[in-house]
Amino acid sequence: MEICPKQRFFYGRKKEIIDLKKQINFSKKSCIAITGIGGIGKSLLVAKVIEEILLDKSDAYEYIVWNTVTRYSSIDEVVSELISIFDLEAEEETLLGKISLLSKHFHLHRCLLVLDGFEKVAQVESFKRRLEYEDFFVGITKGRHKSCILVTSQVPLKDIAYVTQSLPLESLRLEGLDSNAAMQMLRDKGLFGDGCIQLIENYRGNPSELDTVAERINRIFGGNVQKFFDYETTVIGPRLKVMLNMQFGQAGLLSDLQKEIMIFLAEELSKDSTPIPFFKLISGLKERLGLKVSVSEVITAMEALDERSLIETSRKSSKQEVCYSLEPVVKKYILVDALGLVYDKTSASQTSNTVQERM
Numbered sequence: 001m002e003i004c005p006k007q008r009f010f011y012g013r014k015k016e017i018i019d020l021k022k023q024i025n026f027s028k029k030s031c032i033a034i035t036g037i038g039g040i041g042k043s044l045l046v047a048k049v050i051e052e053i054l055l056d057k058s059d060a061y062e063y064i065v066w067n068t069v070t071r072y073s074s075i076d077e078v079v080s081e082l083i084s085i086f087d088l089e090a091e092e093e094t095l096l097g098k099i100s101l102l103s104k105h106f107h108l109h110r111c112l113l114v115l116d117g118f119e120k121v122a123q124v125e126s127f128k129r130r131l132e133y134e135d136f137f138v139g140i141t142k143g144r145h146k147s148c149i150l151v152t153s154q155v156p157l158k159d160i161a162y163v164t165q166s167l168p169l170e171s172l173r174l175e176g177l178d179s180n181a182a183m184q185m186l187r188d189k190g191l192f193g194d195g196c197i198q199l200i201e202n203y204r205g206n207p208s209e210l211d212t213v214a215e216r217i218n219r220i221f222g223g224n225v226q227k228f229f230d231y232e233t234t235v236i237g238p239r240l241k242v243m244l245n246m247q248f249g250q251a252g253l254l255s256d257l258q259k260e261i262m263i264f265l266a267e268e269l270s271k272d273s274t275p276i277p278f279f280k281l282i283s284g285l286k287e288r289l290g291l292k293v294s295v296s297e298v299i300t301a302m303e304a305l306d307e308r309s310l311i312e313t314s315r316k317s318s319k320q321e322v323c324y325s326l327e328p329v330v331k332k333y334i335l336v337d338a339l340g341l342v343y344d345k346t347s348a349s350q351t352s353n354t355v356q357e358r359m
């Protein structure tokens with residue numbers, strides 16, 4: 001298997017492992033998408049599940065292929081690479097021809113294919129590309145076969161591929177580690193103090209974020225979490241940063257409206273951290289962008305942001321209006337905007353220094 005990630009200490013995820021194994025072994029759908037924010041543990045979870053499947057039954061699959069999708073690869077490149085990994089003859093084939101060769105291979109042999117980091121090919125604005133992705137997913141899942149394709153992605157597949165027909169696709173959205181697992185992780189890293197619970201809450205149990213902040217607390221405060229809190233600072237880990245740079249920087253991933261919504265939420269939440277109700281969001285956006293805001297467009301944009309784990313949605317009871325918030329690290333990323341990807345010229349207003357100073 002190509003560079004399948006390994007982790008010496010693996011925490012939690014019992015339920016996710018059971019669910020994913022069940023989906024792989026028993027689902028009639030041959031493609032499973034594992035989505036979630038950068039660094040939440042998608043790749044590691046998939047690697048762990050494969051390890052367990054092989055422990056249960058070492059010959060469960062004839063082929064297990066781990067393919068890390070690289071930045072800017074086109075679907076043609078991904079498919080050609082798979083053709084060569086599976087050693088198939090396809091010199092002169094067109095894209096559709098190659099996809100059908102792959103499909104044949106999935107019917108003849110039990111394969112487990114991982115496409116890791118599929119968000120890297122996302123070019124939401126290119127309609128032609130999105131149609132090609134549809135061809136790809138339709139092709140590789142056609143007919144009932146015993147092979148399984150696992151796709152990890154920060155962006156839901158429907159935002160990458162144009163999907164006109166219902167695909168045999170399952171999806172699993174990964175959230176942070178549960179508090180017991182996260183606590184165990186922090187303790188093993190040598191952190192102490194009552195603040196650990198708050199730390200887990202602030203970083204939403206995101207293991208790679210907790211890893212980064214724990215390293216810093218150890219280095220600067222000797223593992224004392226309370227001392228770290230005294231400085232009221234938020235640390236952004238490298239993986240989340242890469243994800244946010246991609247979301248804000250790569251053309252066509254976030255629409256102008258989606259960016260404006262994120263900026264509005266960040267600025268409002270920096271004044272008052274109470275989640276923002278829908279009516280306030282709408283009136284605030286109308287004020288920022290003039291009256292050219294359509295409520296249904298805002299709702300669609302909020303749904304897409306939620307699916308990418310970029311915003312948080314809460315509702316106290318089913319009768320109440322929904323409220324929106326941001327994870328503290330995401331809020332900080334937006335307000336600091338270190339690379340200038342957030343507040344570009346399309347923004348209705350620039351952040352004021354006072355907002356930045358508050359961070």
Ligand SMILES: Nc1ncnc2c1ncn2[C@@H]1O[C@H](COP(=O)(O)OP(=O)(O)O)[C@@H](O)[C@H]1O
Pocket residue numbers: 005007009010011012013036037038039040041042043044045152207208209211239
């Ligand atoms: N269950 C876990 N136990 C321990 N560490 C984890 C776990 N999940 C993720 N991590 C840590 O977070 C990092 C990012 O995980 P990864 O699976 O690469 O995230 P993603 O693929 O979602 O971006 C890993 O390198 C590891 O250090």
Ligand SMILES: [Mg+2]
Pocket residue numbers: 042043044116117152
């Ligand atoms: Mg990954």
